[in-house]
Amino acid sequence: MLDSSCGRASDIALPWPVWAWPAALDAYDAAMMVELVTKPLVSLRNAGKIYKNGTVALAGLDLDVREGEFLTLLGPSGCGKSTILRLIAGLDSVSSGTLTRGLARDRASIGFVFQDPTLMPWASVFDNVFLGLRLQGISRRDAAPVVNEVLALVGLGAEATAFPRELSGGMRMRVSIARALVLHPPLLLMDEPFAALDETTRFKLNDDLLTLHGELATTIVFVTHSVYESVYLSHRIAVMAARPGRIIEEIAISAPSPRAKNFRTSTAYANFCAQASLALQGAMDEVLK
Amino acid sequence: MKPFGAIWRLPRWAVRTAPPVLVFMAMLAAWEAYVRLRHVPAYILPSPSLVLETLVTDRGTLFPALLVTLKTTLGALAAAVLGGVGLAVLFAQWKWVERSFLPFAIVLQVTPIIAIAPLLLIYLEAPSAVLVCAFLVAFFPILSNTALGLASADRNLIDLFKLYRATRWQTLIYLRLPAALPYFLGGLRIGGGLALIGAIAAELAAGNAGKGAGLAFRIAEAGYRLNIPRMFAALTLISAAGIAIFAALSVLSAALLGRWHESAAGPER
Structure with missing residues (x-):
């Protein structure tokens, strides 16, 4: 124990x-x-x-x-x-x-990465990572620098407009990690x-x-x-x-x-x-x- | 071995559309040949060329009727989309709404429309009764498919939205509705065809003559007069309308799902 x-x-x-x-x-x-x-x-x-x-x-x-x-x-x-x-x-x-x-028990306190990437297939890489900020009411324009920074951090800076099905398994998992990190939990x-x-x-x-x-x-x-x-x-x-x-x-x-x-x-x-x-x-x- | 398109250097769309077009043309040619060679009378089986000729000569009767039927079909489909999606959203948001209303939706679905139509014709004007009949037939597949889609959002994504303290409406707008889109579009394609069938069935039951007559009435009328070429011409217009509705909804589906859904997207990277 x-x-x-x-x-x-x-x-x-x-x-x-x-x-x-x-x-x-x-x-x-x-x-x-x-x-x-x-x-x-x-x-x-x-x-x-x-x-x-x-x-x-x-x-x-x-x-x-x-x-x-x-x-x-x-x-x-x-x-x-x-x-x-x-x-x-x-x-x-x-x-x-x-x-x-x-x-603190707020929206940004805990990030979660699942066994499967669990991405929204209808949303681009950018929009998937943007999710947490969007739910906080932050506009796309204001969120863009943060989202792009996190995408660069996980090595997906060039894939922002791609859709999940266009990515490899490893890249999808990176998106999932980026989505969790964007709120700096x-x-x-x-x-x-x-x-x-x-x-x-x-x-x-x-x-x-x-x-x-x-x-x-x-x-x-x-x-x-x-x-x-x-x-x-x-x-x-x-x-x-x-x-x-x-x-x-x-x-x-x-x-x-x-x-x-x-x-x-x-x-x-x-x-x-x-x-x-x-x-x-x-x-x-x-x-x- | 090289594929067919590579050998003849045909464009991809031509390779895809050529087989069904060729089969269709061959069937028409066989039909035409059979009627001509066996001297089949037109009141038994008109030749395709006669059907085409009737389409042109009777256009003043047939095309206004087509417009009436199309107007009913599209009006009913629009109402079914509003009603079906609206009710499905209410079902997804409040379980008690689903428990309260779903049995009635099922009753309407399982009762044959041809049995409901005479009753509706007692309470409503004929055009309204026809519209309601077409709506009732198209409504259920859109409702059930959309409700299924709204309930089928990924469990982990639902957990993620909970973790992010998303409101009920945020979850609906950013998760449940997009997740339900492929299901809704599947229901819409079924509903589009059924709305046309419902409109035709209700028009037959209504037997509405005059300026507001739809294609179904023109078919019945032509049958009474043994004007079989006109019956075939009207049937051709109904089929064409059904194909056009299906094609339009398929194009809409491809446009909305194209890049992300397996049913519409191309091969993976």
């Missing part, structure tokens, strides 16, 4: 000896950063979710989402990862326990956004996402069932078990951000992946018990 003390530098168990880490100082800096950004944006305490059909999706869940961090929820299908995102977004409510948000929720993409596109978007996270300092809660993706992206991984959904282990990824070019092939990465895989195996074993 996670609690407010999780993530302190002194608690972080490095999975390798310090002498083996060539950039040990960077790792230490990263660990310190996790400690510095401890203000929770969202807190779930003993939270449970039971659906109308009686399915217990979550039970006894404690989770803090800290400002500025990249938190990944990792777990098998059906363990309630997406349910947590829906609870945080306010699209659903907890059946028991409490959920508190340390951010302090919290961005991402529900397996790259699950349907090929490995090359996924790697590229992973790097782009980390760059955006570094530039915008947005807090990100990311859902995935990929161990490798979770280790590459996160400051912290919350490993979940199913039936009912709960967090069984937290892993702090104390690797430097932005990630080094050879991070994916480093021993540290492999060690973190091994640690996350073992935790995930534990989650699967819990289900089979």
Whole structure:
């Protein structure tokens, strides 16, 4: 279980000896950063979710989402990862326990990226990204500079007039991310956004996402069932078990951000992946018990 | 193997339209040949050339009747669009409206219009009764298709609108109505054809003669007089009107859906 003390530098168990880490100082800096950004944006305490059909999706869940961090929820299908995102977004409510948000509940406070790009097929790329601003009553003319800036940020500056069906899967996902970022939300929720993409596109978007996270300092809660993706992206991984959904282990990824070019092939990465895989195996074993 | 168009260097539109036109011309030629070679009398089966000739000679009778029928059809279709879309929007906004009115809409749909027409002719003037009959037939497909489209907006997009605190009307205008557009246009194409059928059926029931007579009355009248070429000529005009309505609505559909919907768009990039 996670609690407010999780993530302190002194608690972080490095999975390798310090002498083996060539950039040990960077790792230490990263660990310190996790400690510095401890203000929770969202807190779930003993939270449970039971659906109308009686399915217990979550039970006894404690989770803090800290400002500025990249938190990944990792777990098998059906363990309630997406349910947590829906609870945080306010699209659903907890059946028991409490959920508190340390951010204003206005239109622009939370961005959401779904597993599918979920674009409006009848609207151009510009209009899709413009949506959040339009719903705030901002005119197209006033919004244009912001929309174009975000489109440039995700590398789609030249595609503003294209329609979603004219784009590749990776480009559609970029539009979806741009739509979420255009309001500059302090919290961005991402529900397996790259699950349907090929490995090359996924790697590229992973790097782009980390760059955006570094530039915008947005807090990100990311859902995935990929161990490798979770280790590459996160400051912290919350490993979940199913039936009912709960967090069984937290892993702090104390690797430097932005990630080094050879991070994916480093021993540290492999060690973190091994640690996350073992935790995930534990989650699967819990289900089979 | 090269495609047909590449071999003959025909424009794309010609490759697409040539097959049905050629088949149609061949059928007409066969019909003409059969009538001439077998000396079939015109009161049994007139030749296509005689039908064409009748269209020209009887134009003073047939074309005003066509205008009457078209006016009824288009008026009924316009009313069906306003009523169908309006009611579908109310259904989407308030479930109690749907629960209250949908059963009546279904009753009107399943009751044959030919059975309702005599009743309407008691309460209304003939032209109004014909218009109402055509409206009733065209109304339901537009209502049901639009209501289905409004209810079929992507669940994740609905969640996104909730997240952005969109108002009910913002959700309707920016999400539900555009999502319903392909469904509405499908209903409109069905409704366009049905409005014409409803108008013809109601005109037959009304049997309205004189200046306000539509094509259906002209067909019935020609039948009584055994003027079979005129019957065929009137039928040809009805078919042409139906095809024109369908084509116009298809063009409208392509214009509105062209770049984004799978039913109308070209191949993906």
